[in-house]
Amino acid sequence: MTRRPIVFRRVLLAVLGLLVLGVAGLFAIAWRPAIAPIDPPAPGAFAADRIARGEVLAGAGYCATCHTVPGGVRYAGGYAMRTAFGTIHSTNITPDPQTGIGRWSEAAFVRAMRSGVARDGSHLFPAFPFDHFTRITDQDLGDLYAYLMSREPSAAAPKPNTVPFPLNVRALQAGWKLLFLRQGPFTPDRTRDEAWNRGAYLAEGVSHCGACHTPRNAVGAERRDAAYAGALIDGWQAPALTDANPAPLAWTEEALYAYLRSGATAEHGSAVGSMAEVVHGLSKLPDADIRALAVYFADVGRAAARSGDERTVLAGALAASGEGTRQETDRGAGLYLAACAACHYNRAPAPLLARPELALNSALVGDDPTNLIRVVLHGVGTDDGIPGAMMPPFAHLGDAEIASLAAYLRRTRTGRAPWPDLEAKVAEVRRLDTGT
Ligand code: HEC
Ligand code: HEC
Ligand code: HEC
Numbered sequence: 302m303t304r305r306p307i308v309f310r311r312v313l314l315a316v317l318g319l320l321v322l323g324v325a326g327l328f329a330i331a332w333r334p335a336i337a338p339i340d341p342p343a344p345g346a347f348a349a350d351r352i353a354r355g356e357v358l359a360g361a362g363y364c365a366t367c368h369t370v371p372g373g374v375r376y377a378g379g380y381a382m383r384t385a386f387g388t389i390h391s392t393n394i395t396p397d398p399q400t401g402i403g404r405w406s407e408a409a410f411v412r413a414m415r416s417g418v419a420r421d422g423s424h425l426f427p428a429f430p431f432d433h434f435t436r437i438t439d440q441d442l443g444d445l446y447a448y449l450m451s452r453e454p455s456a457a458a459p460k461p462n463t464v465p466f467p468l469n470v471r472a473l474q475a476g477w478k479l480l481f482l483r484q485g486p487f488t489p490d491r492t493r494d495e496a497w498n499r500g501a502y503l504a505e506g507v508s509h510c511g512a513c514h515t516p517r518n519a520v521g522a523e524r525r526d527a528a529y530a531g532a533l534i535d536g537w538q539a540p541a542l543t544d545a546n547p548a549p550l551a552w553t554e555e556a557l558y559a560y561l562r563s564g565a566t567a568e569h570g571s572a573v574g575s576m577a578e579v580v581h582g583l584s585k586l587p588d589a590d591i592r593a594l595a596v597y598f599a600d601v602g603r604a605a606a607r608s609g610d611e612r613t614v615l616a617g618a619l620a621a622s623g624e625g626t627r628q629e630t631d632r633g634a635g636l637y638l639a640a641c642a643a644c645h646y647n648r649a650p651a652p653l654l655a656r657p658e659l660a661l662n663s664a665l666v667g668d669d670p671t672n673l674i675r676v677v678l679h680g681v682g683t684d685d686g687i688p689g690a691m692m693p694p695f696a697h698l699g700d701a702e703i704a705s706l707a708a709y710l711r712r713t714r715t716g717r718a719p720w721p722d723l724e725a726k727v728a729e730v731r732r733l734d735t736g737t
Contacts, residue, residue, distance in 0.1 A: 331475035333422040336412065338404035341396055341454070347447035355448025356585065358441055362434070362507040363582040364449075367391045376449065377401075377457040382428045385521065387464035389428040397454040410446045411439070416484055417474065424474035426464070427481075427521060436487040436506035481522035496589075500597025503590060508583065510598075513539040513575060529601055536733045537574040538671045540663045544603040547667040549614045549660070551607035557595035562588070564686050567654040568615075570662040571686025573676060581684075615651070618660035622647045624713040633709025636702055640695060655690050660714035670707055670720045674730045677703055700727040 359365065368391045370379045378393035378401075396403040402410065402420070409420040417431035418424055425431065437445075467473065487506055489498040504510045515523040516532040524530075531541035540546055550556070550568045564580045565571040572580045583591065599605070623646070624634075645659055652658035659665050664672040680694035695703070704723035711720055720726070 327472060327475070330479065331424065331472035333412075333418045333424070335422045336406060336409040336420050338420070339406045341398050341403040342450050344451065347451050351444045351447040352451050354441075355444035355446070358437075358445050358507055359448055360582045360585045361503060361590075362445075362509070363578060364394065364445075366578045366582065367429075368394050374455040374457065376452055377455040379457060379460050381460075384428055386468050387462060389426050389462050389464060390460040391429070392459055393455065393457045394449055395452050395455040395457075396450045397456050400456050400458050401454060402449065403454055407443060407446050410449075411442050414442055414445075416482070417478065424471040424478070426471075426474060427477065430509045430512045432482055432523070433506055433509035433512060435482070435484050436502070438486050441507065477520060477522070481520075496593045496596045497600060499590065500593035500595070503586075503594055504597055508579075508594070510542070510579075514542050533669070533671070535575050536671070536730070537576070537675065538667060538669045539576070540667055542598055542601055544607060546602055546663070548663045549618065549666060550611060551604045552599065552602050553604045554592075554595045554599040557598050558592055561594055562591045564688065565654060565657075567652045567658070568661055570657045570664065571681060573681050573685050574672070577682075577685035614661075616649070618658055618714070619647055619649045619652065621660045621714045622652075622658060631705075631709055632702075633705040633707075634713075636698070636706045637709060640698075640706075644692070655687060659710055665710055666715045666717060668717075670711075670723060670726055671730060673707055673710070674703060674727050675734075677706070678731065678734065696731075700724050700731070703727045 365375050367380055367382070368376045368378050370377075370381075373379065374395070376393070376395045378391045380391045382389045382391065393401040395401040398404050405413075405420045412418050413420070413425065414431060414434040414437060416435065417427065417429065434442075462469065487502045490501070493501075511523055511528060513534040514529045514531060516527050516530055518524050529542040530545060532539055540548075542552070546552060548569055552560075552569070556566050556569060559566045560569060560572060561580060561583055564577065571577075583594075641659075645656055647653060647656055647658050652661065664670075664676060676692070677698070678694060678696045681690075681692040683689055683691045698706075701724055704727050707723055707727075708719060711717065
């Protein structure tokens with residue numbers, strides 16, 4: 302009888318000991334030293350060519366997209382990212398000494414980009430895509446630093462995040478990194494040519510294409526076994542860029558080049574939603590870099606193996622384009638004729654750039670109707686996709702009307718199974734848009 306409490310006490314002690322060890326271990330893994338603050342570099346401290354190269358890289362990394370609130374000062378942060386784990390706000394990366402990175406040395410900046418650790422030693426959340434920025438070379442990181450540190454400082458205090466306890470414990474990010482972060486600059490594949498490697502460097506590193514096009518696991522890390530397999534991001538569907546891409550015509554090197562350079566191709570469609578921001582960001586990259594991205598993704602998508610039946614696909618799409626241009630009894634057909642046909646109908650021999658051919662569009666052919674619904678609700682602004690071209694929003698149409706329109710287009714222009722529960726899906730997309 303008297304032994305039991307002793308056993309119990311021993312077990313308790315062992316458990317406590319393990320807990321202390323665990324906490325100490327986590328602390329040891331998670332602890333990073335602060336890097337000493339510097340006096341903000343004087344304006345003119347950086348060579349003009351470094352700043353110019355940094356500006357191009359900042360564009361290609363969409364730093365401004367995430368670090369600026371709509372209508373706010375560029376790079377002053379505060380942009381809200383809604384994640385599955387709560388809202389995370391981007392920080393102020395202007396060189397303001399108090400609220401920005403004005404007192405960050407280049408070493409502190411490089412550490413943040415390579416391993417997601419702030420100057421004070423705290424861990425940053427992977428909503429900041431350091432898992433990609435870690436691939437950037439020292440030289441390019443130095444140029445980015447030069448560019449940011451020579452911006453106009455802007456005082457803007459960080460906004461509080463809404464990540465719940467215990468996920469908001471920054472030290473826990475060390476565990477995440479241990480499991481998912483492969484740190485270090487890009488290593489070229491010697492079996493590939495220079496253009497492929499340049500494309501891979503930009504894609505995996507600064508331009509982080511996988512951050513949107515690769516699905517994530519339960520704790521928000523990109524799934525390595527499903528690179529570029531397509532994912533839902535910010536309420537848009539980023540299609541697969543592998544050979545599982547739904548577009549009826551393969552994304553050849555030429556098509557990818559035209560799309561990434563100009564924002565649209567007649568054989569595929571326009572860059573809309575968050576992809577429009579990407580095309581804006583890439584716009585300062587030289588043609589050779591866009592070509593390199595096209596070379597890389599033509600390979601990722603196995604375009605060479607997919608091409609061959611282009612003439613047949615095109616002829617089929619153009620034949621379907623006539624559907625709905627005559628008066629029909631179908632409700633969706635009537636809507637299409639009234640609201641869409643005037644701008645989207647194409648005639649043989651080829652679709653026109655300014656009249657996106659819906660039968661060739663991933664929005665219509667993919668498994669998920671989200672992008673089609675969003676485009677119909679919001680239209681497309683003149684700055685997105687084809688420069689100067691726009692599509693008006695149709696948010697005044699009811700959920701049932703948009704659903705029947707989508708079902709009709711899917712049925713007449715693709716060989717795919719009907720989308721299920723369309724009306725509920727339209728309501729859901731509308732709800733997500735208004736944030737209610
Ligand atoms: C997808 C959105 C996104 C993009 C793109 C992005 N950032 Fe960030 N960044 C964030 C978020 C969110 C944080 C804050 C993370 C946190 O609080 O843990 C952050 C934090 C940082 C920090 C740490 C600053 C601090 O005060 O702790 C630096 C430095 C930084 N970003 C630089 C950049 C640069 C340079 C680029 C472009 C090459 C860039 N970011 C692109 C979202 C982004
Ligand atoms: C006034 C002309 C006009 C009307 C009317 C119109 N569209 Fe569009 N639509 C366009 C243009 C132009 C674009 C490409 C915009 C760009 O790239 O800037 C576009 C783009 C699209 C896209 C996106 C294609 C992509 O590549 O992602 C879809 C989907 C679409 N339209 C469907 C519709 C539907 C459905 C209707 C009817 C409800 C409709 N459109 C009505 C002109 C129109
Ligand atoms: C911020 C998120 C985001 C990033 C980063 C991103 N994309 Fe996208 N991408 C999207 C979304 C959303 C779509 C679908 C909207 C559309 O069709 O315009 C898309 C569409 C595409 C398409 C058209 C696919 C199709 O079948 O219609 C291509 C090609 C593409 N992206 C390539 C890239 C490349 C290359 C990069 C990196 C340089 C990249 N994306 C980075 C979100 C992103």
